[in-house]
Amino acid sequence: MEYTVKKLAxxxxxxxxxxxxxxxxGLLKPSRINSSGYRIYGQKEVDLLQQILFYRELxxxxxxxxxxxxxxxxxxxxxxxxxxxxxxxxxxxxxxLMATVEKTIGSFEGGIPMQDKEKFAAFKENMMDENEKKYGxxxxxxxxxxxxxxxxxxxxxxxxxxxxAMNKLSExxxxxxxxxxxxxxxxxxxxxxxxxKHKAWLMFSWPSYSKEAHAGLAEMYVxxxxxxxxxxxxxxxxxxxxxxAILIYLGIK
Amino acid sequence: MEYTVKKLAxxxxxxxxxxxxxxxxGLLKPSRINSSGYRIYGQKEVDLLQQILFYRELxxxxxxxxxxxxxxxxxxxxxxxxxxxxxxxxxxxxxxLMATVEKTIGSFEGGIPMQDKEKFAAFKENMMDENEKKYGxxxxxxxxxxxxxxxxxxxxxxxxxxxxAMNKLSExxxxxxxxxxxxxxxxxxxxxxxxxKHKAWLMFSWPSYSKEAHAGLAEMYVxxxxxxxxxxxxxxxxxxxxxxAILIYLGIK
DNA sequence: CTTGACCTTGACGCAGCGTAAACCTTTATC
DNA sequence: GATAAAGGTTTACGCTGCGTCAAGGTCAAG
Numbered sequence: 001m002e003y004t005v006k007k008l009a010x011x012x013x014x015x016x017x018x019x020x021x022x023x024x025x026g027l028l029k030p031s032r033i034n035s036s037g038y039r040i041y042g043q044k045e046v047d048l049l050q051q052i053l054f055y056r057e058l059x060x061x062x063x064x065x066x067x068x069x070x071x072x073x074x075x076x077x078x079x080x081x082x083x084x085x086x087x088x089x090x091x092x093x094x095x096x097l098m099a100t101v102e103k104t105i106g107s108f109e110g111g112i113p114m115q116d117k118e119k120f121a122a123f124k125e126n127m128m129d130e131n132e133k134k135y136g137x138x139x140x141x142x143x144x145x146x147x148x149x150x151x152x153x154x155x156x157x158x159x160x161x162x163x164x165a166m167n168k169l170s171e172x173x174x175x176x177x178x179x180x181x182x183x184x185x186x187x188x189x190x191x192x193x194x195x196x197k198h199k200a201w202l203m204f205s206w207p208s209y210s211k212e213a214h215a216g217l218a219e220m221y222v223x224x225x226x227x228x229x230x231x232x233x234x235x236x237x238x239x240x241x242x243x244x245a246i247l248i249y250l251g252i253k
Numbered sequence: 254m255e256y257t258v259k260k261l262a263x264x265x266x267x268x269x270x271x272x273x274x275x276x277x278x279g280l281l282k283p284s285r286i287n288s289s290g291y292r293i294y295g296q297k298e299v300d301l302l303q304q305i306l307f308y309r310e311l312x313x314x315x316x317x318x319x320x321x322x323x324x325x326x327x328x329x330x331x332x333x334x335x336x337x338x339x340x341x342x343x344x345x346x347x348x349x350l351m352a353t354v355e356k357t358i359g360s361f362e363g364g365i366p367m368q369d370k371e372k373f374a375a376f377k378e379n380m381m382d383e384n385e386k387k388y389g390x391x392x393x394x395x396x397x398x399x400x401x402x403x404x405x406x407x408x409x410x411x412x413x414x415x416x417x418a419m420n421k422l423s424e425x426x427x428x429x430x431x432x433x434x435x436x437x438x439x440x441x442x443x444x445x446x447x448x449x450k451h452k453a454w455l456m457f458s459w460p461s462y463s464k465e466a467h468a469g470l471a472e473m474y475v476x477x478x479x480x481x482x483x484x485x486x487x488x489x490x491x492x493x494x495x496x497x498a499i500l501i502y503l504g505i506k
Numbered sequence: 507c508t509t510g511a512c513c514t515t516g517a518c519g520c521a522g523c524g525t526a527a528a529c530c531t532t533t534a535t536c
Numbered sequence: 537g538a539t540a541a542a543g544g545t546t547t548a549c550g551c552t553g554c555g556t557c558a559a560g561g562t563c564a565a566g
Contacts, residue, residue, distance in 0.1 A: 094344045
């Protein structure tokens with residue numbers, strides 16, 4: 001039996017446009033074109049289309065599908081296993097997202113009642129004012145780091161416990177920095193733990209964490225003398241060491 | 254402090270192009286443009302960007318993000334809950350995909366050894382030849398149904414057990430059709446079970462199941478006398494009843 | 507004064523089609 | 537046999553979220 005576009009479309013449950021597109025990109029060509037220019041598909045094409053749709057269901061790209069079905073030597077099992085891995089990663093990513101959304105909803109809803117939240121925000125503002133007194137009022141003007149963090153803390157409705165935990169983390173970071181620096185190797189285990197904690201610390205106030213931003217921040221620490229002074233007060237040269245550890249941790253260096 | 258595009262990009266870990274794009278679509282406009290036409294961002298914009306990036310991490314579309322951050326009356330919690338549902342659906346879908354891929358890999362690898370597979374394919378071909386003798390050789394030419402199925406069965410490396418299970422299902426379907434028809438109501442519970450089993454039966458040989466294709470097939474049953482004869486031999490009018498039940502099941506009617 | 511780094515505005519490209527526009531062919535009906 | 541409906545064709549823009557040139561202006565450093 002032979003099928004026109006519409007017939008085949010109905011048979012397979014896809015649109016006519018899709019069939020034309022598949023013809024256009026060479027994924028599925030009709031067996032012939034009749035005298036009026038109509039696309040005519042035969043049995044072989046129907047079978048092929050079924051295979052294509054199967055792989056498409058698995059969210060495999062059309063390009064990849066072409067490889068799979070056009071090249072009989074193509075290792076289908078390998079391709080599927082590869083794809084399986086991708087799906088797993090996707091799911092892990094989704095799980096992460098869901099956890100974050102849950103947390104955010106939670107902090108919006110329960111967590112801290114609105115009024116207390118306001119008070120708490122003020123409390124944090126005070127903390128930051130102190131910081132600014134210590135390291136100069138310009139620090140805020142220069143990079144806006146604290147303000148950014150404050151904004152995020154507000155956004156996420158960070159709890160008071162979280163805030164304390166975050167402060168504790170920052171103390172740990174200073175201790176670790178000292179110990180790690182003593183090893184002299186930013187790739188050492190302690191130094192890498194330092195970098196990991198620094199990331200954890202960041203994520204408290206930085207829900208939009210990214211490697212690039214983390215790396216950028218590390219570079220900023222070194223570039224800006226106020227930050228350098230802040231981290232170097234623990235150990236001289238500590239800032240650069242921290243940056244190196246972070247860059248190695250991120251796999252950039 | 255004020256930032257140029259590059260500065261803000263580094264600070265936030267996104268690209269300059271992205272910032273220009275956000276300006277273009279009105280998601281994040283710079284606080285001002287300097288005399289040379291440079292985009293200058295202020296503190297407020299930094300804060301906004303952090304929020305934008307947070308929502309973007311959650312895979313919320315930029316359009317939606319605009320609503321969330323631009324309209325203070327917008328219910329953020331609701332938006333997040335909605336989004337959470339979407340993420341859940343996505344994950345369920347992913348789980349389905351992964352199961353199918355696993356099955357496919359399994360049938361490729363273990364399942365049936367190649368030689369046996371070949372034999373088995375031949376076995377199925379015989380089955381189909383019989384069908385064709387019964388309902389006329391043209392049935393294959395007309396819609397290619399069986400051939401499509403055979404192709405899929407080959408593709409998925411359907412096991413002999415699956416094949417038997419499928420046959421059993423088709424018997425059940427005939428029995429259910431009789432019972433459901435007696436109720437006279439294609440929306441009845443039995444009729445809907447019939448439709449569900451029909452779907453299950455289809456999915457054995459049809460990995461690329463879609464509502465549209467299912468509905469199309471149902472219509473085809475009624476339109477093609479050979480199929481009509483096949484289903485009507487159990488109960489007169491059974492084919493139309495089956496179609497109606499399926500359409501209701503699919504929420505089309 | 508010349509680099510080189512940064513800025514600007516276009517404009518194309520990507521995946522996978524949906525959706526018109528403008529026009530022919532086939533099929534069904536009167 | 538005429539006509540209208542249904543289906544066919546190609547061409548081409550739109551959508552998302554930017555990456556990636558291209559062609560040119562601006563600015564701080566040497």
